[in-house]
Each structure stands twice: as structure tokens, then as C-alpha cells.
Amino acid sequence: MSNDNELTGADILLKALKDQEVDTIFGYPGGAVLPIYDAIFGQNFLKHVLVRQEAGAVHAAEGYARSSGKVGVLLVTSGPGVTNVVTGLTDALMDSIPIVCISGQVPSHLIGTDAFQECDTTGITRPCTKHNYLVKDVSKLSETIHEAFKIASSGRPGPVLIDIPKDVQFAKSKYISKKDISFREHRIKAGSKNVDKNFVIELVNHIKKSERPIFYVGGGCLNSGHQASQELIKLVNKTNIPITTTLHGLGCFPGEDKSSLGMLGMHGNYEANLAMNKCDLMINVGARFDDRVTGRLDAFSPDSIKFHIDIDQSSINKNVKVNFHTNTDITLTLKEINSFIDSNNIDFGDKDYDNWWGQINEWRKKECLHYEQGDEVIKPQHAISRLYELTKQKDTFVTTEVGQHQMWAAQYYKFSKPNRWITSGGLGTMGFGMPAAVGAQMANPDSLVIDIAGEASFLMNIQEIATAVQYKLPIKIFILNNEYMGMVRQWQELLHGSRYSESYVDALPDFKKLAESFNAVGVRAKNISELDDTINEMISIDRPVIADIWVDKKENCFPMIPSGAAHHEMLLSKYDKENPENQEKGKVLV
Amino acid sequence: MSSTSVYPTPINAFKQSKRSVLSVIVDNEPGILARIVGLFSGRGYNIEALNVTVVDVQKNLSRITIETLGEEKVISQIIAQLEKLVPVHSATNLANLSESYEAEICLVKIEFDNEEQDQKILNFADIYRSRTVQKRQNIVVYEISGTSERINKFLDDLDTIGGIKVELVRSGPIGLGI
Ligand SMILES: Cc1ncc(C[n+]2csc(CCOP(=O)(O)OP(=O)(O)O)c2C)c(N)n1
Numbered sequence: 227m228s229n230d231n232e233l234t235g236a237d238i239l240l241k242a243l244k245d246q247e248v249d250t251i252f253g254y255p256g257g258a259v260l261p262i263y264d265a266i267f268g269q270n271f272l273k274h275v276l277v278r279q280e281a282g283a284v285h286a287a288e289g290y291a292r293s294s295g296k297v298g299v300l301l302v303t304s305g306p307g308v309t310n311v312v313t314g315l316t317d318a319l320m321d322s323i324p325i326v327c328i329s330g331q332v333p334s335h336l337i338g339t340d341a342f343q344e345c346d347t348t349g350i351t352r353p354c355t356k357h358n359y360l361v362k363d364v365s366k367l368s369e370t371i372h373e374a375f376k377i378a379s380s381g382r383p384g385p386v387l388i389d390i391p392k393d394v395q396f397a398k399s400k401y402i403s404k405k406d407i408s409f410r411e412h413r414i415k416a417g418s419k420n421v422d423k424n425f426v427i428e429l430v431n432h433i434k435k436s437e438r439p440i441f442y443v444g445g446g447c448l449n450s451g452h453q454a455s456q457e458l459i460k461l462v463n464k465t466n467i468p469i470t471t472t473l474h475g476l477g478c479f480p481g482e483d484k485s486s487l488g489m490l491g492m493h494g495n496y497e498a499n500l501a502m503n504k505c506d507l508m509i510n511v512g513a514r515f516d517d518r519v520t521g522r523l524d525a526f527s528p529d530s531i532k533f534h535i536d537i538d539q540s541s542i543n544k545n546v547k548v549n550f551h552t553n554t555d556i557t558l559t560l561k562e563i564n565s566f567i568d569s570n571n572i573d574f575g576d577k578d579y580d581n582w583w584g585q586i587n588e589w590r591k592k593e594c595l596h597y598e599q600g601d602e603v604i605k606p607q608h609a610i611s612r613l614y615e616l617t618k619q620k621d622t623f624v625t626t627e628v629g630q631h632q633m634w635a636a637q638y639y640k641f642s643k644p645n646r647w648i649t650s651g652g653l654g655t656m657g658f659g660m661p662a663a664v665g666a667q668m669a670n671p672d673s674l675v676i677d678i679a680g681e682a683s684f685l686m687n688i689q690e691i692a693t694a695v696q697y698k699l700p701i702k703i704f705i706l707n708n709e710y711m712g713m714v715r716q717w718q719e720l721l722h723g724s725r726y727s728e729s730y731v732d733a734l735p736d737f738k739k740l741a742e743s744f745n746a747v748g749v750r751a752k753n754i755s756e757l758d759d760t761i762n763e764m765i766s767i768d769r770p771v772i773a774d775i776w777v778d779k780k781e782n783c784f785p786m787i788p789s790g791a792a793h794h795e796m797l798l799s800k801y802d803k804e805n806p807e808n809q810e811k812g813k814v815l816v
Numbered sequence: 817m818s819s820t821s822v823y824p825t826p827i828n829a830f831k832q833s834k835r836s837v838l839s840v841i842v843d844n845e846p847g848i849l850a851r852i853v854g855l856f857s858g859r860g861y862n863i864e865a866l867n868v869t870v871v872d873v874q875k876n877l878s879r880i881t882i883e884t885l886g887e888e889k890v891i892s893q894i895i896a897q898l899e900k901l902v903p904v905h906s907a908t909n910l911a912n913l914s915e916s917y918e919a920e921i922c923l924v925k926i927e928f929d930n931e932e933q934d935q936k937i938l939n940f941a942d943i944y945r946s947r948t949v950q951k952r953q954n955i956v957v958y959e960i961s962g963t964s965e966r967i968n969k970f971l972d973d974l975d976t977i978g979g980i981k982v983e984l985v986r987s988g989p990i991g992l993g994i
């Protein structure tokens with residue numbers, strides 16, 4: 227006989243989620259999680275969002291986590307339910323997003339018998355999670371859930387999966403609350419809590435000596451919390467050092483500030499990439515020297531002394547060897563650098579890096595993001611610029627799909643705060659943006675949430691419009707419709723002799739009618755005269771909206787460093803003024 | 817002797833490859849070996865030999881010893897990746913310790929046809945101070961321990977005897993910092 231204060235596994239799960247202050251869960255039911263769904267039925271602290279495909283649940287949880295700084299949570303059934311989330315788990319692992327995925331499993335006694343909807347969940351998800359568990363004993367369930375949340379959100383965050391067999395969901399045990407669990411430190415990997423004083427002193431000394439310093443800031447800064455970006459702003463203002471960010475670093479530093487060189491990397495700004503190439507001191511704050519950022523490694527910033535702040539030990543010296551590093555949290559380290567500078571009255575005022583800024587301003591004159599909007603066809607760059615101008619006064623979150631539209635969004639939409647820009651960087655997952663917008667809107671019900679989409683990517687998780695409609699989430703899907711897998715078409719044009727093999731997106735639906743059939747709203751801009759009105763209309767509607775923006779089908783995204791090329795081997799657009807002779811070729815090697 | 821994998825080994829790994837023996841202390845829990853082996857195959861590292869046993873029943877700890885090949889940079893990356901795994905307490909490259917001891921054990925079963933072969937086998941077994949586990953008619957089983965190098969030499973020497981049949985098992989190296 228079980229005694230009175232024992233709960234079923236399903237109830238323990240709910241109690242633990244409450245203890246973890248989870249109020250939203252994205253999920254999809256099935257046989258192996260019915261006891262948990264039964265427990266969800268009888269409670270009211272937890273809002274369950276029913277997605278239309280499990281991939282939607284995992285990307286929504288990612289969007290929720292990125293936009294709120296909290297752990298995103300999802301619930302899926304065994305077999306196909308969990309195999310559908312493998313892409314999203316991998317995405318969260320690559321982009322360091324804290325999520326916890328609860329999956330049902332066939333009853334313990336059937337494990338290993340090829341039972342209906344059985345799969346080796348922990349086996350399949352081992353390489354795509356930060357950690358995973360199969361809970362075979364209900365008495366271990368409370369502890370496992372609390373440890374999972376701790377691991378997901380500590381150190382370098384990531385996805386954690388807990389697989390719970392159906393019989394364990396029914397079995398009874400005592401609940402152990404979060405405060406009664408003592409975590410074993412070696413399992414949490416939280417990084418060092420002590421600031422490396424020596425690192426700080428060396429860095430300040432090098433800043434004093436350097437002539438061409440630069441900050442290179444990545445998603446780690448985001449994950450360290452809002453204070454990290456405040457400390458960063460202080461430090462940049464104090465030192466007058468230029469700063470460039472990775473795709474995920476956008477928003478850690480105000481994009482319109484004069485010290486910002488914008489994004490670097492494959493589609494980064496001319497001035498940002500050249501500054502990285504020519505700097506003599508690089509201060510890497512939570513970036514991981516991704517190949518999309520470094521280009522050809524042996525030509526990457528050859529003459530710089532490199533400092534690296536990263537909580538993940540394995541990111542140090544992985545792709546690029548650095549001279550100094552620390553594994554302590556970014557906020558703590560930046561704070562210490564600022565207070566060291568203040569308490570020692572170090573003044574960088576006399577050291578304004580005039581020559582360096584002079585050089586950078588020369589590079590800026592290239593106006594690498596310049597484009598020419600004619601008076602008929604909408605240029606995709608212009609669509610994003612207008613979207614930015616017409617929404618920047620609002621409290622806005624932007625998600626994206628993957629492709630040219632994503633890069634144009636990164637280039638032309640300016641972010642002034644962290645966590646406002648939610649995109650799939652490491653994995654580059656088409657179909658990410660719409661469910662991520664669902665998650666971001668759940669976390670920020672009063673904000674404007676826009677998914678900047680390509681028509682091809684949008685088709686990959688289009689079913690989630692129904693989720694947005696059901697939960698009255700007024701997300702906006704802003705499609706740069708070029709009828710092509712534009713990024714694929716661009717590579718084919720530049721690298722495969724314009725042989726557009728399978729990159730035309732034929733048989734597209736009528737997105738306006740499609741929106742209406744889902745009980746969402748569809749709007750459309752066919753040419754430049756309709757653009758602003760369409761954007762304004764989209765913003766004004768308090769329901770999910772699909773905006774079908776017809777853009778120039780042949781536009782390419784520049785600057786571009788072809789993969790394997792070096793930072794100074796950048797292709798610029800046909801609009802590049804200084805090279806009129808190259809206009810026909812549409813590209814120029816610099 | 818090297819284990820082969822369906823994944824091609826990156827050429828880089830052999831550029832300035834060094835043999836290293838890594839000693840990893842882990843929580844003894846389901847899936848831990850799969851995590852470690854998966855890390856090696858997924859990232860294209862080599863496992864030349866692998867040994868796993870519980871070493872502390874009370875604390876539920878196992879020690880995993882892995883012999884691997886790679887440039888120094890690769891070895892440091894392997895250690896950093898191992899230490900990111902949740903159940904891993906520590907990962908150490910024995911070569912980085914000021915002093916460490918390494919040993920391996922090998923069982924060899926030898927079938928021979930004639931007296932001359934028997935004499936030669938006996939002779940080598942004696943030189944290498946291997947222990948006789950079994951001997952009957954034309955079959956002898958030895959146990960030899962020591963560094964992997966020493967065992968290799970013993971096996972090379974046996975190879976010089978023509979016409980015998982050798983079957984063997986090796987534990988892979990194990991080691992301890994002192
Ligand atoms: C799931 C997935 N499959 C394939 C790719 C490769 N890929 C990268 S961009 C792209 C085209 C995207 O087309 P669209 O969404 O229309 O965006 P556009 O580039 O036209 O703006 C493809 C196929 C990917 N990133 N993700």
C-alpha cells in the first residue's frame with residue numbers, strides 16, 4: 227500500500243514544474259504521455275500550448291527561452307513524437323538555448339521488445355542534447371527533473387531530455403522539492419565563480435598598449451544575462467573601442483551606436499570584417515570562432531593578440547588559438563574589468579585610437595549595405611529597412627527562418643537590446659522562425675512579434691499558424707517572397723554557373739487565401755507603392771497576420787565571404803560605387 | 817590493432833599524432849560508455865584501446881582508460897569535450913602528470929606442432945617472465961603484463977617462430993598518476 231503523501235509520477239512531474247516556476251509548456255499528446263496529460267487536465271498553474279507538429283513544440287520552446295531568458299519546456303510522446311524533435315534539440319544544442327524536453331516512453335517491461343511506438347530515445351538524442359535521462363524508478367523522478375533544469379540553464383546552456391516510461395508515470399513515490407536537493411557540483415558544470423584577476427590586468431594593459439583593438443561579441447554575452455550587455459556598453463564607452471557582433475550577438479550592443487561596426491562574418495559588414503582582419507588586439511566576449519565568422523582560418527586576424535572570455539572550456543583554442551582566456555562568466559568578468567579601470571583611475575581619453583577610427587571610417591565609406599530601390603519592384607533590403615523604421619518605436623521581437631531574408635534581417639534590422647533577435651544560427655534550421663514566434667509571443671504577450679520569413683522556409687512548419695490562431699497569438703509572418711530558395715539560388719549563381727538546380731519554389735500557395743483558410747489575416751504588397759501601407763496594416767491587426775511581400779527574385783545578399791575565403795576576399799554588391807567597372811559582373815573581389 | 821570505425825579518420829589527426837592515454841573518472845550510470853564512445857566517433861577522434869571498470873562501489877565511480885592518437889591540440893580538445901559530459905568527474909592525460917605508471921595485461925594461447933617450437937616458446941616466455949596459465953600437450957596459455965610496448969615486443973618475438981597458431985586478448989593499457 228502506498229501512503230498518503232505519495233504521488234504518481236505524472237503528478238510529481240507537474241509538481242516539479244511548478245516548483246521550477248514553469249507556467250507554459252508546448253506539447254502534443256500520444257499514448258505514452260496520457261497519464262501526464264491527465265494530470266495537466268486537472269490543474270491550472272500550467273498553460274499547455276497544443277502545437278500541430280512536435281517540431282513546432284521544440285522551436286516554440288526555443289523562442290520562449292530566447293525571448294524570456296527562462297528555460298523552455300516541451301512534452302512529446304514516444305516514438306514519432308520524440309523523433310520529430312531531434313532537429314530542434316540539435317538546434318538548441320548548437321545555439322546554447324536552455325530547454326527541457328519531457329518524452330513519454332513505452333512501459334519499462336516492454337523496453338527492448340520493439341513495442342508499438344518504441345524507439346531508443348536516449349540513444350537517438352544523446353549526441354543532440356547537453357544531457358538526457360531515462361527514468362526507470364519513480365523515486366528518482368523529482369531529483370532528475372530538478373537536475374535537468376539546473377543543467378539546462380547552467381554554464382553554457384543547452385537542451386536536456388527526460389524520457390519517462392508510462393508505468394513510471396503511474397507509479398507512486400514521495401515528491402522531493404527543489405530546495406531539498408543538493409546538486410553534485412561536477413554534474414552541473416557551472417563554470418568558475420572566481421574572476422581571473424590576472425586576465426583582467428593583462429587585458430587592461432593590452433588595451434593601453436594596442437593601437438587597433440576590437441571587441442568581437444557573440445551569443446555567450448546574451449546567455450550571461452542582461453547585465454552582461456550593460457557592462458559591455460560601459461566598457462565600450464569608456465575605452466572607445468569598436469565592436470562587432472556575431473549573428474547571435476546582435477542586440478548585446480545597440481546596433482545604431484557609433485561604436486558598432488555591425489555583424490561580421492560571411493554576410494557581415496565590410497568594415498567589421500576588415501577591422502577583424504587588421505586589428506592588433508581582439509577581445510572575444512562569448513563567441514566561438516565559428517567557420518561562418520572566421521572564414522579561412524590561416525588568414526583570420528593574423529596579427530592580433532587574442533583574449534577570449536567563454537564559460538565553455540572546449541570553445542577555447544578549438545578553432546583559433548588565443549593568447550589569454552578565462553572560463554568565468556562574462557558578466558562577472560566584464561564587471562571586474564570595469565571596476566578595475568575605475569578604481570585605478572585608468573583614463574583612455576588620451577587614447578582615442580584616432581588612426582584606427584580614421585581607417586574604419588574610410589572602410590565605412592564603402593557603404594557595403596547600400597542598395598538602390600527603384601520605383602516598381604520591392605527590394606528585399608528595402609522591405610526590411612521599412613519594417614525596421616515602422617516598428618522601431620514598438621516593443622518588438624524578431625524571429626527568422628533561414629536564407630537570404632535571415633541575413634538581410636540581420637543586416638538591416640537594428641537591435642538595441644538583447645533577447646529581441648531570435649534566429650537559428652548554428653544549425654540554420656528552415657522552419658524555425660514561425661514556431662519560435664509562437665514561443666516568443668507566449669512569453670511576451672503584449673509585444674510585437676514578427677517572423678521575418680522566406681516562402682520556402684515558411685512552408686516547412688506552416689501548420690503552426692493554427693496554433694497561433696487557437697491561442698490568439700497575434701504574431702506577424704513577414705514573408706520576403708522571391709519564389710526561390712534564394713540563398714541556394716545565390717550560391718548556384720555565384721559558384722555553380724547559374725545552374726538553378728531545384729531551387730525554384732514552384733506551386734506556391736496563395737498566402738493571403740491560405741491565411742484566411744486558417745482564420746488568420748492575409749495582406750500583400752506587390753510593389754513599392756504598397757509596402758508601407760501593408761506593413762502598417764499588418765502591425766495594426768491584433769490577430770495572426772501573414773504578410774506576403776513580393777520582392778525582387780534575383781537580388782543577392784552582400785557582402786559575402788565565400789566559404790573557405792579570407793576576410794579580405796569579400797564579394798561586394800553590384801551597387802558598390804567605387805568599382806563601376808565591375809557593376810556588370812555583379813560582384814567584386816576586394 | 818587499432819579499432820576501425822565507419823567514420824573516416826580525419827587526416828589531421830595523424831599530422832603530428834602522438835599516442836596518449838587518458839584516464840577518466842565517471843559516475844557509473846547507464847549510457848556513460850555510449851556517451852564517451854559517441855563523443856569520439858561523432859567528432860572523429862580515435863580510440864585505440866578502451867578499458868572500463870567500477871573502481872569505487874560506494875561512490876559508484878568507474879575509471880575509463882582510453883588510448884588515443886592525435887596532435888596535442890586535438891588531445892586537449894578531447895579532454896575539454898570529455899569534461900563537458902555531465903557524469904564525468906575528471907579527464908586526465910597521463911602524459912601531463914609529473915609521474916604516472918602504465919600497464920596492460922595480455923592472455924596468449926599458443927598451439928604448436930613440435931618440440932623445437934615448444935622450446936622457443938618456453939624461452940621467450942621465460943625472458944619476458946610471463947606466467948603459465950595452462951599447459952597441455954600442444955597448447956600453452958600465458959599471461960603477460962607490463963607496458964603495452966613490452967607486450968608488443970613479446971608478440972613480435974613469438975611471430976619469429978614459424979608454424980605456430982596464436983590467439984590473444986589484451987586489456988588495453990591502464991594507468992595511474994603517482
Ligand atoms: C531544413 C533545412 N533544409 C535545407 C536547408 C538549406 N537551405 C538554406 S537556405 C535555403 C533556402 C531558403 O529559402 P527561403 O526560405 O525562401 O529563403 P530565401 O533565401 O529565399 O530568403 C535552403 C534550402 C536548410 N537551411 N534547412
Ligand SMILES: [Mg+2]
Nearest residue numbers: 680681710712
Ligand atoms: Mg525565398
